[in-house]
Amino acid sequence: MRKVYLDHNATTPVHPDVREAVAPFLSELFGNPSSIHWAGRDVRKPVEDARQEIAAFFGCQPLEIVFASSGTESDNLAIKGIAFRKENAGKHIVTSTVEHPAVINTCRFLESQGFRVTYAPVNRQGIVEPESVRKAITKDTILVSVMYANNETGCVMPIEEIGAIARESGVLMHTDAVQATGKIPVDWKSLPVDLLTFSGHKINALKGAGGLIVRKGVEIEAVLHGGHQERGRRGGTENVVGIVAMGKAFSLLRAGMEQEVRETRRLRDKFENALFGRIPELVLNGHPARRLPNTVNISFRFVEGEALLLNLDMLGIACSSGSACTSGSIEGSPILMAMGTDPVDAQGALRFSLGMGNTDADVEYAVDAIEAVVEKLRAMSPLGVKEAKAR
Ligand SMILES: Cc1ncc(COP(=O)(O)O)c(C=O)c1O
Known part of the structure; x- marks a missing residue:
């Protein structure tokens, strides 16, 4: 895999x-x-x-x-x-x-x-x-x-x-x-x-x-x-x-940070732009500009972050959700909650952080996989995108 x-x-x-x-x-x-x-x-x-x-x-x-x-x-x-x-x-x-x-x-x-x-x-x-x-x-x-x-x-x-x-x-x-x-x-x-x-x-x-x-x-x-x-x-x-x-x-x-960061930022931007271009109903969490060049945190509306994370893991993609499972229900990340994020959006949030070793091919593979998994999970969701929009 x-x-x-x-x-x-x-x-x-x-x-x-x-x-x-x-x-x-x-x-x-x-x-x-x-x-x-x-x-x-x-x-x-x-x-x-x-x-x-x-x-x-x-x-x-x-x-x-x-x-x-x-x-x-x-x-x-x-x-x-x-x-x-x-x-x-x-x-x-x-x-x-x-x-x-x-x-x-x-x-x-x-x-x-x-x-x-x-x-x-x-x-x-x-x-x-x-x-x-x-x-x-x-x-x-x-x-x-x-x-x-x-x-x-x-x-x-x-x-x-x-x-x-x-x-x-x-x-x-x-x-x-x-x-x-x-x-x-x-x-x-x-x-x-x-x-x-x-x-x-x-x-x-x-x-x-x-x-x-x-x-x-x-x-x-x-x-x-x-x-x-x-x-x-x-x-x-x-x-x-x-x-x-x-x-x-x-x-x-000291010798190569500038170049390394430039490349990471390029890949992060490519990843982020592709996701926002291809998948509807995404929310960027955090400041769009005052942000580390390697990090993107996204809420995938109408999807549970944990479910998305586990499905991506099965496809070999490692990322993170800040949410915690307390007494059987998933609670959104305390960081996102402290920012006033809608609790449902906070539950659907994942963090992707890039770095040394990531390539264009990684980004392309991950974007395809995320698009497919989000589509699958939304189709199964009791509150799919279409129904939610019609509310
Ligand atoms: C902002 C921040 N502070 C502190 C730590 C803890 O560092 P360490 O894992 O070396 O204990 C982390 C690690 O996740 C971090 O992200």
């Missing part, structure tokens, strides 16, 4: 150059980077080289990077790290309604610990409006955490404006840039941001490695207590393989 992978926002295939770069670390380069003997030194240097490479990509200082086990851990470290360090200054955090669970559930945990959290709304197109963040800030606020780009809709948030508002108010700013990294330029030097999360497996490196950039001078409380690794900010022997993989992936992005 032909396989077409259109779920790069969930995870990405490992780049062949990354695979090659990590191979020695699965055999002869096995040391612990904290050891002072040759075996340790053999791996300490590659870890620090990777740090340099990542710093060069973002434009930050190498020592501003704290390696962690994932985007999730880095989000935890940013938010809990500031909350517990600054709780004497205030116990209020501002975030948004469309954050990844790594942020939302960290905030929910902090609420159980006596912090107050304001979830700034998004507009109908899924964008956090800077003014809503301004309104939410109080004199008790210690942190604003708003994602750079949304994983489900691809919406790119006005992080410069939101960060500027946080700065004006003397509040620290965190952004989860897990989805933005490698897809749009992220320039640490010009961003009014104090903490920034990235993750390896979204950029063709390995799962289980990520990091947090912490602006020089900003102090955070450790979340993982242990050894002195990462200058006491994150205990635990470094994931050498994961870090070396990220170093290589970032060096590849």
